[in-house]
Amino acid sequence: MKDTKTMLIKVIINCFFCVISLVALFPILSLLISSFRPSSELMRNGISLTIDWSNLSLNNYLYIFREAGDYWQWYGNSLIITTVTIVLSLFFSSMVGYAMAVYNFKGRNFVFLLVLLILMIPFEILMLPLYQLFIDLNLINTYFGIMLPLIVAPIAVFFFRQYALGLPKELMDAARIDGSTEYGIFFKIMMPLMLPSFAAMAILQGLSSWNNFLWPLLVIRSNDMFTLPVGLASLLTPYGNNYDILISGSVITILPIIILFIFFQKYFVSGLTVGGVKG
Amino acid sequence: MGQEMKSNIYKGPNRLLTFLNSKKVAPYVFIFPFIISFTLLTFYPTIQAFVMSFQRILPGQTEFVGLSNYRRILNPTFYQAFQNTTTYVILTCVILVTVPIFLAAMLNSKFAKFSTFYRASLFIPSLASIIVAGTVFRLLFGETGSSFANQVIGWFGVEPIQWQYTSWSAMFLMVILSSWRWMGVNVMYYLAALQNVPLELYESADIDGANVFQKFFYVTVPHLKPIITFVTTISIINGFRMFEESYVFWETNSPGNIGLSMIGYMYTQGVQRNDMGFGAALGVIIILIIFVISIIQLNLTGAFKRGDE
Numbered sequence: 238m239k240d241t242k243t244m245l246i247k248v249i250i251n252c253f254f255c256v257i258s259l260v261a262l263f264p265i266l267s268l269l270i271s272s273f274r275p276s277s278e279l280m281r282n283g284i285s286l287t288i289d290w291s292n293l294s295l296n297n298y299l300y301i302f303r304e305a306g307d308y309w310q311w312y313g314n315s316l317i318i319t320t321v322t323i324v325l326s327l328f329f330s331s332m333v334g335y336a337m338a339v340y341n342f343k344g345r346n347f348v349f350l351l352v353l354l355i356l357m358i359p360f361e362i363l364m365l366p367l368y369q370l371f372i373d374l375n376l377i378n379t380y381f382g383i384m385l386p387l388i389v390a391p392i393a394v395f396f397f398r399q400y401a402l403g404l405p406k407e408l409m410d411a412a413r414i415d416g417s418t419e420y421g422i423f424f425k426i427m428m429p430l431m432l433p434s435f436a437a438m439a440i441l442q443g444l445s446s447w448n449n450f451l452w453p454l455l456v457i458r459s460n461d462m463f464t465l466p467v468g469l470a471s472l473l474t475p476y477g478n479n480y481d482i483l484i485s486g487s488v489i490t491i492l493p494i495i496i497l498f499i500f501f502q503k504y505f506v507s508g509l510t511v512g513g514v515k516g
Numbered sequence: 517m518g519q520e521m522k523s524n525i526y527k528g529p530n531r532l533l534t535f536l537n538s539k540k541v542a543p544y545v546f547i548f549p550f551i552i553s554f555t556l557l558t559f560y561p562t563i564q565a566f567v568m569s570f571q572r573i574l575p576g577q578t579e580f581v582g583l584s585n586y587r588r589i590l591n592p593t594f595y596q597a598f599q600n601t602t603t604y605v606i607l608t609c610v611i612l613v614t615v616p617i618f619l620a621a622m623l624n625s626k627f628a629k630f631s632t633f634y635r636a637s638l639f640i641p642s643l644a645s646i647i648v649a650g651t652v653f654r655l656l657f658g659e660t661g662s663s664f665a666n667q668v669i670g671w672f673g674v675e676p677i678q679w680q681y682t683s684w685s686a687m688f689l690m691v692i693l694s695s696w697r698w699m700g701v702n703v704m705y706y707l708a709a710l711q712n713v714p715l716e717l718y719e720s721a722d723i724d725g726a727n728v729f730q731k732f733f734y735v736t737v738p739h740l741k742p743i744i745t746f747v748t749t750i751s752i753i754n755g756f757r758m759f760e761e762s763y764v765f766w767e768t769n770s771p772g773n774i775g776l777s778m779i780g781y782m783y784t785q786g787v788q789r790n791d792m793g794f795g796a797a798l799g800v801i802i803i804l805i806i807f808v809i810s811i812i813q814l815n816l817t818g819a820f821k822r823g824d825e
Contacts, residue, residue: 258637261640261700284655363558466645466647484651499636505643
């Protein structure tokens with residue numbers, strides 16, 4: 238009796254989650270299928286459940302690979318910006334987080350308080366003065382201008398600090414006796430120990446940069462500097478004359494990320510849920 | 517080894533290096549990038565946001581205009597933006613705080629068979645950029661009778677809806693888009709917290725004859741309280757930051773401003789109309805609203821009490 242009841246609950250819960258998973262994946266799957274449909278039809282009807290299978294073709298992809306030079310320019314911009322952002326922000330944020338964890342220095346708690354404070358202030362509020370400042374500094378429409386606000390990320394500093402608190406400090410003294418400098422200790426001994434935290438942060442920073450929209454929208458002035466989200470958004474007009482690029486371009490934008498996610502699921506989850514570390 | 521010692525001795529006389537390498541100075545070298553970025557990218561803009569809110573800023577000339585920007589805020593468009601944003605915050609909070617608890621509790625139970633797959637599917641939407649997600653939702657909720665959403669409601673005999681052009685459905689679109697994207701992340705927060713609920717508590721609840729729901733409300737939920745507070749806080753803050761969820765459907769011109777958010781209003785006035793002073797004043801008002809609501813919310817959930825105990 239008890240067994241049949243447990244069985245029943247199992248079946249119900251699993252059916253329920255199959256439906257939930259389908260609902261969650263449905264928009265992505267429908268995007269994928271739509272990318273094989275003629276763009277004119279998409280523009281007219283939107284995504285619809287009635288699919289004319291004979292109509293599916295690779296035309297949108299052929300078009301984007303052959304004709305859409307702009308799109309690949311945006312792709313290149315996004316790749317460069319994301320890569321540089323990951324490298325710089327990991328380098329600087331880990332340094333700061335590490336120092337806050339292992340050294341006892343004057344003002345340490347104050348600096349930590351500042352990190353928490355920045356976490357609480359929504360970026361959008363500072364957007365206009367920053368925009369004005371970047372105009373004055375001639376950083377508008379430059380890669381550096383797009384990247385700069387993400388480079389020392391308080392959330393990454395916070396995460397690295399939490400992680401570095403668990404590092405074995407005895408190693409530092411041993412290294413000092415061996416004649417290592419403070420910087421040598423960090424780069425040669427401690428940084429390798431912090432590698433797992435780098436993976437999670439690389440994903441968080443990479444994703445924030447790859448998907449960043451509002452700030453690039455403000456700073457970018459010309460088509461050749463567009464990042465993927467800004468470029469795709471520029472195609473999102475009601476006239477729908479670019480839906481072929483929009484739809485296949487969207488797929489090519491998220492597919493690499495989903496593939497990375499499948500391989501590095503653990504790091505994605507810890508990267509995107511950092512805020513909860515000491516929630 | 518001996519070689520290294522020697523090279524260190526030779527470095528010795530270089531006083532700058534010795535200075536930079538002392539245990540007192542090194543930490544400041546490490547945190548230097550943060551100091552620079554804080555000063556330039558947070559401290560200065562914060563001060564500047566307040567200053568600008570009292571100014572009229574035109575290219576090449578800036579004058580103080582007192583409270584004039586703030587007085588101009590009290591207009592019907594702002595009320596509309598405020599109302600839209602508040603409704604959005606309430607709806608997304610209710611959905612994104614409560615539903616993930618149930619999902620996480622079920623995923624954590626022994627009944628869910630392919631838990632890893634379910635988790636992954638729930639999480640994947642958060643990887644999509646808002647523009648890609650918005651594109652799909654625009655196409656799914658197209659206005660013609662043959663769009664997915666209108667087909668589905670058609671099965672129930674409901675006439676096609678012009679999703680992007682009616683006030684309630686506009687809100688529905690933004691809320692559903694955001695719920696779809698963030699549901700999985702919040703489920704992960706709760707799942708992580710659920711790992712810390714001691715199993716003995718469930719066992720003793722079993723002995724006392726508690727049913728599934730009693731166990732959920734009397735054992736699980738109280739243990740999740742800190743993470744519930746956390747998820748509520750970020751949901752409120754993210755709700756007030758809403759801009760992109762509206763931008764993907766209407767850019768900055770929704771019919772009758774049905775999709776206008778406060779940040780959207782700030783963007784149109786500050787950037788598109790180049791009225792930076794007014795935009796800055798809006799920013800100050802928004803941060804005050806977030807601040808007040810966060811304090812109220814943290815008080816209600818008792819997050820401040822811990823210190824008194």
